[in-house]
Amino acid sequence: MSEDVHVLDGAVAPARNPHLFGHQAAEAFLARSYSSGKGHHAILIEGPEGIGKATLAFRFANHVLAHPDPETAPDHLSAPDPDSAVARQIASGASHNVLHLTRPVDEKTGKTKTAITVEEVRRAGHFFAQTSGTGNWRIVIIDPADDLNRNAANAILKILEEPPRRSLFLVLSHAPGKLLPTIRSRCLPLRLSPLSDTDLSQSLSALGLSLEGGRTEETVLAMSKGSVSQALKLLNYGGADIIEAFNEMLAADGPAARKAMHRLADVLSAKDAEVLLSFFLEHLGDHLVEQARRAAIGGSLASADRYARLASEINEKIGISQAYNLDRKQTLLSILQSARG
Structure with a gap:
């Protein structure tokens, strides 16, 4: 499976990305932990989406395979050498020592599945069986573990409980x-923070996206919340326009509000709008959480509870719509009507 199916327009696949900004402390921790020879067999790299977790994981995998003896490994991570055999193999997905588990593509529809399935996790069993006699490090990157369905999560747990040597x-x-909780308990947590404005700007510049000064830069940095993927959705997918349209819909009344809802639903239900729809639903969830927080601070607990229940109801509607392949526009119109209150 091509890794590029999960890569946003304008981004670089983490396995090939030479740039990593803002996580120097995490890089130093991983390098020191490995060189000590006492590193944990499973590391849970936590943090918001799009801040560099996968890029860090692949950089660390390059480090380990380039320096298989911890005692002689440097005490810092470096950008992978593009001319090295290890880096080339990892970048092309041809490394026999790295397995990247992520949501697979459905061969019938050509679309990415909604979860990492147990069949994908079984690849890890074959991976370890085929490489058991090499003596090399075997590295599995689960990206992200949030996408594991229950059977897949239980299958991973069994491997984590009795990890193969090296x-x-x-x-x-x-x-x-x-x-x-049993998966978390078997991993060493490593928390990454959202990128600072400076690190986010540098990350976007490395992708050839230079933010202009003034309101555009200020708006993108504020809306991105330290995430490169959020910035790309704002800049390359029309995310900023969607947020503006949503705010206009909330402010409108009567026929103008209905027209605004239909325009927004039309855009979000388009055939190739999966990324934009996901972006909007996340924004809507954040909006409702913020409304609930403001209501609670203002002493209106009933309103806070209503917003909290509304967020749960919307998630349920989306789940049902996806499970039964219901008309997306009608589902969106129902959700937008609910969001208006």
């Missing part, structure tokens, strides 16, 4: 609280 698991998570 194996390393890099478990990525945007929301570690949603993982099985």
Whole structure:
């Protein structure tokens, strides 16, 4: 499976990305832990989506395979050498010592599945069986573990409970609280923070996206919340326009509000709008959480509870719509009507 199916327009696949900004402390920790010879067999790399977790994981995998003896490994991580055999193999997905588990593509529809399935996790069993006699490090990157369905999560747990010799698991998570507690308990947590404005700007510049000064830069940096993927969705997918349209819909009344809802639903239900829809639903969730917080601070507990229940109801509607392949526009119109209150 091509790794590029998960890569946003304008981004670089983490396995090939030579740039990593803002996580120097995490890089130093991983290097020191490895060179000590006492590193944990499973590391849970936590943090919001799009801040560099996968890029860090692949950089560490390059480091380990380029320096298989911890005692002689340097005490810092470096950008992978593009001319080295290890880096080339990892970048092309041809390394026999690195397995990247992520959501697979459905062969019938050509679309990415909604979860990492147990069949994908079984690849890890074959991976370890085929490389058991090499004596090399075997590295599994689970990206992200939040996408494991229950059967897949239980299958990973069994491997983590009895890890093969010289194996390393890099478990990525945007929301570690949603993982099985037993998986979390078998991993060493490493928390990454959202990127600073400076690091985010440098990350975007490395991708050839230079933010202009003034309101555009200020708006993108504020809306991105330290995430490169959020910035790309704002800049390359029309995310900023969607947020503006949503705010206009909330402010409108009567026929103008209905027209605004239909325009927004039309855009979000388009055939190739999966990324934009996901972006909007995340924004809507954040909006409702913020409304609930403001209501609670203002002493209106009933309103806070209503917003909290509304967020849960919207998630349920989306789940049902996806499970039964319901008309997306009608589902969105129902959700937008609910959001208006």
